[in-house]
Amino acid sequence: MDFNHPSSNSSMEKPKKLHAALLSSPGMGHLVPIIELGKRLVANHGFEATVFVLSSQASRAETEIIESAMTPKLLDIVELPAPDLTATGLSPDESVFARVAAMMREARHVLRSALMALEARPDVLIVDLFGTEHLCIGDELGIPKYVYIATSAWFLALLLHSPTLDKEVKGEYVDQTEPLEIPGCKPVRPEDVADPMLDRSGLQYRDFVRMAGEIPMGDGILLNVWEDLQTETLAALRNEESLGQVVNSPVYTVGPLIRPVRPAGLGKELLEWLDKQPSQSVLFVSFGSGGTLPAEQLVELAWGLELSRQRFIWVLRKPTAKSLDGSYFDVGKVDGGDELFSFLPDGFAVRTRDIGLILPSWAPQVEILSHPSMGGFLSHCGWNSTLESIVNGVPLITWPLYAEQRQNATLLVEEIGVAIRPKELPSKKIVGREEIEKLVRTIMMEKEGHMMRARVKDLKSSAEKAMTKGGTSFESLDKMKEDCKMRIHQIKKGH
Ligand code: UDP
Secondary structure (H helix, E strand, C coil): CCCCCHHHHCCCCCCCCEEEEEEECCCHHHHHHHHHHHHHHHHHHCEEEEEEEEECCCCHHHHHHHHHHCCCCCCEEEEEECCCCHHHCCCCCCCHHHHHHHHHHHCHHHHHHHHHCCCCCCCEEEEEHHHHHHHHHHHHHCCCEEEEECCCHHHHHHHHHHHHHHHHCCCCHHHCCCCECCCCCCCECHHHCCHHHCCCCCHHHHHHHHHHHHHHHCCCEEECCCHHHCHHHHHHHHCCCCCHHHHCCCEEECCCCCCCCCCCCCCHHHHHHHHHCCCCCEEEEECCCCCCCCHHHHHHHHHHHHHHCCEEEEEECCCCCCCCCCCHHHCCCCCCHHHHHCCCCCCHHHHCCCCEEEEECCCCHHHHHCCCCEEEEEECCCHHHHHHHHHCCCCEEECCCCCCHHHHHHHHHHHHCCEECCCCCCCCCCCCHHHHHHHHHHHHHCHHHHHHHHHHHHHHHHHHHHHCCCCHHHHHHHHHHHHHHHHHHHHHCCC
């Protein structure tokens, strides 16, 4: 069948439901929200969905996510091999951002063929940020296409404004003495810009600005937030005299879309340990799927936890000297237990055995955060982790490492008011044990921490409301569906 011509489908019985094809770029933080969006479209909005996944590696964590997404089976998942980048000449030391962008580019033929090989042509295409180069497949198929930005509205505002900043700002953004102005939004501290903006001569910067320019080619933008979380920024994105001029299409808030808790996800031992802890007494320490710390920082963190005398669960990874996203393409690979402990201060495990638990490399994060014993989350502030914390009413200590995490951290501390942070960014300077001790005690025991816990619990309720029928995110996906139908109709009529 020739999918280039919609009419070639006319002899087939028209599918009753709209079929969404969703493309996910490699990486756990991209895969999770795309799968959850697909499930949501199917479960609540009368779609069928196929998710195309560019597998970064057959990792345990990725397999786990895909398998759990299939029970119950709401959607189809097509796994495609991640392309080999050797022929591109891209250095293996190139940034994660540029490598993911290159993988998506190299995979265009494979992705296109996989889409064309579907039994029936999809009715709508949804790509993530790294998939904007594939929006043209939507045009080829004659179907509407949307971009799903699975992170904050403020990050989207900075991204969309980056081509303008590129023209107006001289020199490196990080060297600016004043915050970067974005129309209608809170300005961004130069040190908080996303990784690709740290070095304007870098390959990832070119990809970033290119993506910003491609987003408006879609028929709309989906954001993994809800209206009450970022009211002002959303207003700016929709205001035609402000950023709305650049967006030029509807912005749909669809979140918070996070992984559901799996009933037996914690396993017996972990569940027993958590059940023994008092309510809201445990700090969860984890740096997402890719985060790693320098050796010296691991030692300081261990001392800080021990000195705080608070209960904790720490997802521990081997330190890396090279980069803070050292395990991005090795996600869930279990580092050897004994070797891991050798990076910690002598006797740490023994001295903290009654209050702390160390889990090597990977943990059932959503399940842990949803346990009543959770009282705080020391997090790298990836957007999925951020949402998982809010949805479970857990305040945070922000520890941003890479990508757009510095901006997320500032949002949580300064605007949303559910987090505290070290005085200096952990990506710039080692945070010392005394400061860590103080941060942990503040979030877990002091008035400031209790106030944040109350605030995050309010947000939890507002998030739940947004996602239920009649709530803003629920209605937003219904509106997107109506928009889709209207566009399909227009395309058929040749407009
Ligand atoms: N995650 C997990 N266990 C871990 C580390 C991460 O289940 O030990 C999950 C986490 O719950 C989240 C995702 O992996 O859903 C990480 O996404 P996020 O956006 O927070 O950060 P990224 O990994 O993209 O930096």
